[in-house]
Amino acid sequence: YKNPYYASGHSAMVHLFEWKWDDIADECERFLGPKGFGGVQISPPNENLVIWGKNRPWWERYQPMSYKLVTRSGNEQQFADMVRRCNNAGVRIYPDAIINHMTGNDPENVGTGGSTGDFHNWQYPGVPYGRNDFNWPHCVIGGNDYACCADRVRNCELAGLKDLNQGTEYVRDQIVNYMNRLIDLGVAGFRIDAAKHMWPGDLSVIYSRLHNLNTAHGFPSGSRPYIYQEVIDLGGEAVRREEYTSLAAVTEFKFGLELSNAFKGNNQLKWLSTWGPAWGLLPHEDALTFIDNHDNQRGHGAGGNILTYKQAKQYKAAIAFMLAHPYGEPQLMSSFDFWDTEAGPPMDHHGNIISPSINSDNTCGNGWICEHRWRPIYQMVGFRNAAGNTGVNDWWDNGSNQIAFCRGGNAFVAFNGDSWALNESLQTCLPAGTYCDVISGEKSHHSCTGKAVTVGHDGRAHISISPGDFDMVLAIYVGSESRL
Numbered sequence: 155y156k157n158p159y160y161a162s163g164h165s166a167m168v169h170l171f172e173w174k175w176d177d178i179a180d181e182c183e184r185f186l187g188p189k190g191f192g193g194v195q196i197s198p199p200n201e202n203l204v205i206w207g208k209n210r211p212w213w214e215r216y217q218p219m220s221y222k223l224v225t226r227s228g229n230e231q232q233f234a235d236m237v238r239r240c241n242n243a244g245v246r247i248y249p250d251a252i253i254n255h256m257t258g259n260d261p262e263n264v265g266t267g268g269s270t271g272d273f274h275n276w277q278y279p280g281v282p283y284g285r286n287d288f289n290w291p292h293c294v295i296g297g298n299d300y301a302c303c304a305d306r307v308r309n310c311e312l313a314g315l316k317d318l319n320q321g322t323e324y325v326r327d328q329i330v331n332y333m334n335r336l337i338d339l340g341v342a343g344f345r346i347d348a349a350k351h352m353w354p355g356d357l358s359v360i361y362s363r364l365h366n367l368n369t370a371h372g373f374p375s376g377s378r379p380y381i382y383q384e385v386i387d388l389g390g391e392a393v394r395r396e397e398y399t400s401l402a403a404v405t406e407f408k409f410g411l412e413l414s415n416a417f418k419g420n421n422q423l424k425w426l427s428t429w430g431p432a433w434g435l436l437p438h439e440d441a442l443t444f445i446d447n448h449d450n451q452r453g454h455g456a457g458g459n460i461l462t463y464k465q466a467k468q469y470k471a472a473i474a475f476m477l478a479h480p481y482g483e484p485q486l487m488s489s490f491d492f493w494d495t496e497a498g499p500p501m502d503h504h505g506n507i508i509s510p511s512i513n514s515d516n517t518c519g520n521g522w523i524c525e526h527r528w529r530p531i532y533q534m535v536g537f538r539n540a541a542g543n544t545g546v547n548d549w550w551d552n553g554s555n556q557i558a559f560c561r562g563g564n565a566f567v568a569f570n571g572d573s574w575a576l577n578e579s580l581q582t583c584l585p586a587g588t589y590c591d592v593i594s595g596e597k598s599h600h601s602c603t604g605k606a607v608t609v610g611h612d613g614r615a616h617i618s619i620s621p622g623d624f625d626m627v628l629a630i631y632v633g634s635e636s637r638l
C-alpha cells in the first residue's frame with residue numbers, strides 16, 4: 155500500500171482541489187502528462203450534501219450522502235472518462251475517500267445526486283445506512299479528547315459528523331464496495347480522510363479486501379492500491395501516526411511546518427543538511443509529504459504557520475526544496491483563490507463550478523491559482539524525474555541560509571535565503587556544458603530565457619542568486635542543457 159505506481163519517468167502528485175473531472179482529464183493530456191507529473195489527488199467523488207445555507211462551501215464535499223459518483227465535479231461517466239484519459243497520459247488518479255462519517259445535522263438534506271436523508275435519525279437511504287451502522291452511544295469529540303482518549307477520538311463524532319462504525323460487516327461492505335468500484339474504474343489509490351478517527355484494526359480489514367489495481371489501465375498484475383492516511387500528529391496526542399504506518403503511508407504534517415518555518419527565515423537553511431527522519435519525520439517510505447494542504451492553507455485542521463501561494467517567493471522555494479530532495483513522496487497543492495476561508499470554488503449562481511481558464515504563459519485564470527502551473531514548480535517536477543532515485547551528495551552551505559546540493563550526477567540546486575547575494579564557484583556534479591536554470595526561465599531554441607550556468611570539466615560552475623531575484627532558487631539538471 156506504499157507504492158504510488160507512478161508511470162516510469164513520472165513523479166509527484168498534485169491535489170487539484172475542487173476541479174471538475176472533464177477539466178482534470180484535459181489537464182492530464184495537455185499539461186500534467188507532458189510535464190512528467192505522477193498523479194492527481196481529486197476531491198471526493200461520492201455524493202455530498204448540498205449546503206446552500208453557507209453558499210456552497212468547499213467543505214460540503216466532506217459530508218457524504220451516499221457512494222453514488224455524482225458531485226459538482228461530475229458524474230460517473232465523466233469520472234470513468236477522466237481516469238482512463240489520465241492513465242493514458244501516464245498520470246494516476248487518487249480519490250479522497252471519506253469513510254469515517256456521513257453528514258452533520260444540517261438543516262438542508264438533499265445531496266448532489268438527489269439522495270435525501272434524515273440526519274437526526276441517522277438515516278441515509280442512498281446507501282442505505284441506518285442507526286445501527288453508527289457508533290453508539292452518541293458522543294462528540296471535544297478539544298481535550300485528542301490528548302487523552304483514543305477511544306473517544308475514534309468512536310465519537312468529528313465536528314458533529316455522523317460517525318460510522320467500521321467494526322460492523324455491513325459498514326465494511328459498503329465502504330469496500332465503493333472503493334473497489336473506483337479501483338475497477340482505474341484509480342491507483344486513495345487518501346483516507348480522518349484516518350485518525352478510525353481503528354487501525356478496522357482499516358486493516360478494509361484495505362485487505364480491496365481489489366488489485368486494474369491491469370487494463372496499465373498497472374502490473376498484483377499491484378495493491380497506494381494508500382495514504384490522513385493522521386495529524388504533531389506530537390502529544392493519544393493517537394500516534396506510528397499506529398498507522400504498518401498499514402500504509404501516512405500524511406507527514408511536520409514536513410510542511412518545518413520547511414515553512416525554515417523558508418520564512420525562522421530557522422537557518424544550513425540545518426537542512428540532515429533533512430529527513432533525523433528531524434523527527436517518518437521513515438521515507440511511510441511519508442506522504444507536502445507544504446500546505448486544503449485545510450491548513452486556510453486555518454482548518456492543524457492550522458499552524460504554513461506557507462501558501464499567498465507568500466509566493468518563500469512558498470516556491472519551500473516547494474523547490476521538497477521536490478529537489480529525495481525524502482518522502484511529495485504532493486503539491488493546487489488552489490483556487492480565497493479570502494473567506496469557508497468559500498467554495500469559483501462558481502456561477504446555480505452553484506456550478508467554473509472551469510479554470512489557461513493563459514498563454516501557462517498560468518490559470520477565472521479565480522484559480524494553479525500553483526502546479528507556476529514555472530519554478532512544474533520545472534522542479536522535471537528536475538525530480540531527472541534526479542531519479544539518486545541521493546543527496548556534495549552538500550554545500552555558507553554556515554547560514556545559502557545552501558546547495560547535487561542529486562548524483564544528474565541534478566544540482568542552490569538556495570539563497572540570506573539578505574546578501576550568493577556568488578560562489580560550486581560543485582554541480584554535472585557533465586561540462588551550458589545549462590538553463592529552470593527557475594528563472596527555460597530553454598528556448600538553443601538558448602536560455604533565464605540564467606545560463608556554464609559547468610566546467612571539473613563539474614564546477616559559478617552560481618549566483620541575489621536577494622533581489624524573483625526567486626531564491628537556481629536549479630539545473632541533465633536535460634536542461636541549452637544545446638541538446
Ligand code: ARE
Nearest residue numbers: 213214216217258259313314315348350386449454455456
Ligand atoms: C463543517 C463545519 C463544522 C460543522 C460540521 C458538521 O465547519 O462547524 O460542525 O461541518 O456540520 C472539513 C472542514 C470542517 C467541516 C467538515 C465537514 O474542515 O470544518 O465541518 O469538512 O463539512 C481534525 C481531524 C482531521 C480533519 C480536521 C479538519 O483529525 O481529520 O479536523 N481533516 C479532514 C479533512 C477536512 C474535513 C474532514 C476531515 C472531515 O481534511 O477538510 O473537514 O471530513 C488538532 C488535531 C487534529 C484535528 C485538529 C482540528 O490539530 O490533532 O486531528 O483535525 O485539531 O480539530
Ligand code: CA
Nearest residue numbers: 308309317351
Ligand atoms: Ca470514527
